[in-house]
Amino acid sequence: MPQQVNGVIVRAKGAPTELVPIIIPDPGPGEAVVRIQACGVCHTDLHYREGDIGDDYPYLLGHEAAGVVESIGDGVTDLAPGDYVILNWRAVCGTCRACKRGRPWLCFATHNASQKMTLTDGTELSPALGIGAFADKTLVAAGQCTKVDPAARPAAAGLLGCGIMAGLGAAINTGGVGRGDSVAVIGCGGVGAAAIAGARLAGASKIIAVDLDEQKLAGARDLGATDVINSSQGDPVAAIQQLTGGFGADVVIDAVGRPETWKQAFYARDLAGTVVLVGVPTPEMTLEMPLLDFFSHGGSLKSSWYGDCLPERDFPMLIDLYLQGRLPLDRFVSEEIGIGEVDQAFETMASGRVLRSVVVMEATA
Structure with missing residues (x-):
């Protein structure tokens, strides 16, 4: 019945x-x-x-x-x-x-x-x-x-x-984070925090959390971030590069899903590194970038559906x-x-x- x-x-x-x-x-x-x-x-x-x-x-x-x-x-x-x-x-x-x-x-x-x-x-x-x-x-x-x-x-x-699966999976499944990798996560809400936990679980050696909120950055440290960047206080791309020997991270995860954060993720990765978009954009958002930058940086640009x-x-x-x-x-x-x-x-x-x-x-x- x-x-x-x-x-x-x-x-x-x-x-x-x-x-x-x-x-x-x-x-x-x-x-x-x-x-x-x-x-x-x-x-x-x-x-x-x-x-x-x-x-x-x-x-x-x-x-x-x-x-x-x-x-x-x-x-x-x-x-x-x-x-x-x-x-x-x-x-x-x-x-x-x-x-x-x-x-x-x-x-x-x-x-x-x-x-x-x-x-x-x-x-x-x-x-x-x-x-x-x-x-x-x-x-x-x-x-x-x-x-x-x-x-x-x-x-x-x-x-x-x-x-949580979306964030964990963005790091482990989509991003393919492995032992010894450097990872940066932009946006440390629930999904971004889960990506940090996933990177730690996968054995990343350096995990960089990026956010505007000090409370979220403190939580990111609790979940495994080795370094934190408050992006309201300076250029996060330069800060990520400085923390990775001037090269950029092997995997950068955009857990915000805005054109400006995706560009940060793109330029904050190492040459031939991986960008993962797991934050969900809204329909009106657009992205404009020099096509040559896509060609010259190489690597992988991925979207993560449900991790x-x-x-x-x-x-x-x-x-x-x-x-x-x-x-x-x-x-x-x-x-x-x-x-x-x-x-x-x-x-x-x-x-x-x-x-x-x-x-x-x-x-x-």
């Missing part, structure tokens, strides 16, 4: 969020219903509220979540009720041209649930990134559920579902590292809040005072 639960929606561009009853259908073929235990408040949810992603309102917000499988639909063979899972928004299809070429982390046809969750009047909801996890329960494609060790704390584990992760490969491995004490996911949980406090969390996010606010459901608080 369909279930009525509570969920956080936004009805129109810029409108405040609302905690309302929603209807969750029974899972159909290839689907699962998941009881949410915790869900991080991500900038992407704010983009949905503000209309930066689309106008398919009303949206059911939330996507950075961990929980327990409650029920499964026909044809689901690799999940069972009671499985502890992290939700992901890249349930690979296995048949598109990227998957067939052995690059499933670039899948062009990822799966979402076929059925729609609705308001009590039957209005269909658009779940954020195909998940919609600011809710007691949500309906997803079974492939969006990645089983991990249940010993992992939900408030920390769920963050791998988006922002080029493959959830079934990366999530269990990273949770194991967390449980071993080698990946400090708990440090990313700045505060735990209730499901009715999402708008306040958006305001806190804008202040830059947190890496992540995490909604924790009452049953697990």
Whole structure:
């Protein structure tokens, strides 16, 4: 039977969020219903509220979540009720041209649930990134559920579902950071901080954090930065070059996603080094640079989608590292809040005072 639960929606561009009853259908073929235990408040949810992603309102917000499988639909063979899972928004299809070429982390046809969750009047909801996890329960494609060790704390584990994986993956997967490399990360919010943690995990010898905020730079040191640069106090490109023998870093990660920070990343790398863009630009942003500079500097210019992760490969491995004490996911949980406090969390996010606010459901608080 369909279930009525509570969920956080936004009805129109810029409108405040609302905690309302929603209807969750029974899972159909290839689907699962998941009881949410915790869900991080991500900038992407704010983009949905503000209309930066689309106008398919009303949206059911939330996507950075961990929980327990409650029920499964026909044809689901690799999940069972009671499985502890992290939700992901890249349930690979296995048949598109990227998957067939052995690059499933670039899948062009990822799966979402076929059925729609609705308001009590039957209005269909658009779940954020195909998940919609600011809710007691949500309906997803079974492939969006990645089983991990249940010993992992939900408030920390769920963050791998988006922002933390994006940053870790930008360093490890996209940037290919290796032992002894020098790395610079521009922007030390949640994604940038995760890139710093990823560079440390990969064995980088020098990790340079760049930001305007001293508090964020202090947090970056806690996560593994060997050097910090406050870019309000001078040219960060020159400072990065000075810290790397005058050459520039092997890998520079732009976790801001603005033309000016991307240019800083480009010129702050060593010749034939790698630039990784993981910060998300807005549609009106443009970039103008001398074409000769692209030719003369060589190297790689990459964009990182979801940290080029493959959830079934990366999530269990990273949770194991967390449980071993080698990946400090708990440090990313700045505060735990209730499901009715999402708008306040958006305001806190804008202040830059947190890496992540995490909604924790009452049953697990």
